[in-house]
Amino acid sequence: MDRIDCAQWMLMAGLALSASACGAEAEPGEAEESLESTQEALFSLPNDVVLEWNAHTIDALTEHDGYADPLVATRVLTMVHLAMHDAVNATAYRFYRPYTFKKRDLTANPVAAAASAAHEVLIRLFPAQRAALSGKLEASLGGVPNGYSEWRGVALGRRVGQQLVTLRSDDGSDASTPYTPGSEPGDYQFTMPGVIARPGWQNVTPFGLKSSNQFRPGPPPALASAEYAAAYDEVKSRGDVNSVTRSAEESAYARFWYEFSDIGWNRVTRVVAEQEQPGLASTARLFALVNVAMADSYIAGWDAKFHYDFWRPITAIQQGDRDGNPKTVADPSFTPLLVTPPVQDYPSTHSTLGAAAAEVLTRHFGRHGDEIGFSMTSSTASEPEVELRSFDSFRQASEENADSRVVAGIHFPFACAAGLSLGEKIGKHVFENHLQSYR
Numbered sequence: 001m002d003r004i005d006c007a008q009w010m011l012m013a014g015l016a017l018s019a020s021a022c023g024a025e026a027e028p029g030e031a032e033e034s035l036e037s038t039q040e041a042l043f044s045l046p047n048d049v050v051l052e053w054n055a056h057t058i059d060a061l062t063e064h065d066g067y068a069d070p071l072v073a074t075r076v077l078t079m080v081h082l083a084m085h086d087a088v089n090a091t092a093y094r095f096y097r098p099y100t101f102k103k104r105d106l107t108a109n110p111v112a113a114a115a116s117a118a119h120e121v122l123i124r125l126f127p128a129q130r131a132a133l134s135g136k137l138e139a140s141l142g143g144v145p146n147g148y149s150e151w152r153g154v155a156l157g158r159r160v161g162q163q164l165v166t167l168r169s170d171d172g173s174d175a176s177t178p179y180t181p182g183s184e185p186g187d188y189q190f191t192m193p194g195v196i197a198r199p200g201w202q203n204v205t206p207f208g209l210k211s212s213n214q215f216r217p218g219p220p221p222a223l224a225s226a227e228y229a230a231a232y233d234e235v236k237s238r239g240d241v242n243s244v245t246r247s248a249e250e251s252a253y254a255r256f257w258y259e260f261s262d263i264g265w266n267r268v269t270r271v272v273a274e275q276e277q278p279g280l281a282s283t284a285r286l287f288a289l290v291n292v293a294m295a296d297s298y299i300a301g302w303d304a305k306f307h308y309d310f311w312r313p314i315t316a317i318q319q320g321d322r323d324g325n326p327k328t329v330a331d332p333s334f335t336p337l338l339v340t341p342p343v344q345d346y347p348s349t350h351s352t353l354g355a356a357a358a359e360v361l362t363r364h365f366g367r368h369g370d371e372i373g374f375s376m377t378s379s380t381a382s383e384p385e386v387e388l389r390s391f392d393s394f395r396q397a398s399e400e401n402a403d404s405r406v407v408a409g410i411h412f413p414f415a416c417a418a419g420l421s422l423g424e425k426i427g428k429h430v431f432e433n434h435l436q437s438y439r
Contacts, residue, residue: 050283091106093106099434109149112153172203215429217347223324253404351401351419351420358427
């Protein structure tokens with residue numbers, strides 16, 4: 001980096017540095033050491049742009065289809081946040097390994113790069129929203145000093161966003177696979193007439209996993225087993241709309257977590273990013289890893305769901321006299337507390353996504369990751385007194401998130417346990433194999 005570029009970079013970063021940062025009158029090794037300290041300062045910049053474009057992405061998804069398709073939403077959020085990560089990372093000397101964009105421009109403003117990368121992904125995916133998204137980009141750039149560095153940041157962000165969209169242009173997300181339910185006991189039956197959610201999503205190219213079946217769980221318990229009967233009785237007792245064994249708190253957290261996982265766990269990540277205030281680069285990496293883990297959790301979860309094709313509690317309990325297990329008593333009137341989604345039971349991908357996100361969050365914050373508590377509200381909480389819930393750790397939240405599906409009457413406990421295990425493996429793999437620190 002020559003002295004002119006370095007001076008421009010310092011100006012855009014808004015940092016007061018000694019001349020030795022650009023190599024002027026520096027002792028041997030001093031310039032390199034000063035550059036490293038400059039990069040540290042750059043990566044301590046506020047993380048607002050990441051949080052803002054996370055919210056803008058969710059707004060764009062809502063505008064596009066009312067946020068009716070969480071699988072597509074995880075793909076979009078992951079593309080946006082990977083682009084932001086690579087754009088911010090490309091303005092620095094050497095911190096995190098990139099996902100796909102390997103070039104660097106130390107003269108580029110990192111805020112401009114991040115916002116432009118997110119904007120580029122979104123306008124390519126949602127061209128009808130170009131005007132509104134361009135207004136949001138203009139607002140993000142309003143806090144960036146005008147000049148060469150801003151221009152370079154915008155150009156860099158566009159290149160990164162374009163590369164990400166091109167990379168995912170043929171990932172199988174537009175494909176559809178015909179589906180016909182089976183008729184044997186244990187086979188999934190439509191919970192909504194003729195509707196099955198995104199058959200074929202298991203064939204989408206993962207973002208971080210080697211394959212969709214890399215961590216496929218073992219099968220659910222046999223219908224004739226005591227384990228199945230116990231799980232059957234638990235969800236029948238705790239999950240019925242008229243349950244007398246489900247506590248008021250369980251009903252509250254069933255509703256609290258009854259939203260698409262990517263909405264809930266991006267909210268968790270925003271709350272903690274605001275609370276803990278990791279710098280710009282660290283926050284960009286965190287959101288990218290959380291969303292990679294969740295996107296791959298849907299892909300891997302769909303692989304297992306369609307492989308085992310296991311029925312939901314609403315079908316199983318209403319048809320309990322067909323399962324061949326003398327310990328399961330049918331209840332044709334069984335109605336879950338909440339509406340059952342139109343896809344197979346095993347494993348619970350709601351549990352998978354929560355566990356994967358919690359694993360990434362815990363590992364990201366290092367040795368204190370298991371000690372970070374937080375509180376958050378939910379858009380699905382129906383009683384004002386339970387709109388806010390507090391947690392001592394990410395894993396505690398993910399376990400409650402999983403149990404919420406049992407007390408809602410829409411998943412067997414073993415499906416949630418399998419989901420938690422699968423999510424932990426996905427989160428661990430993604431964190432250990434992608435966007436690693438060079439240090």
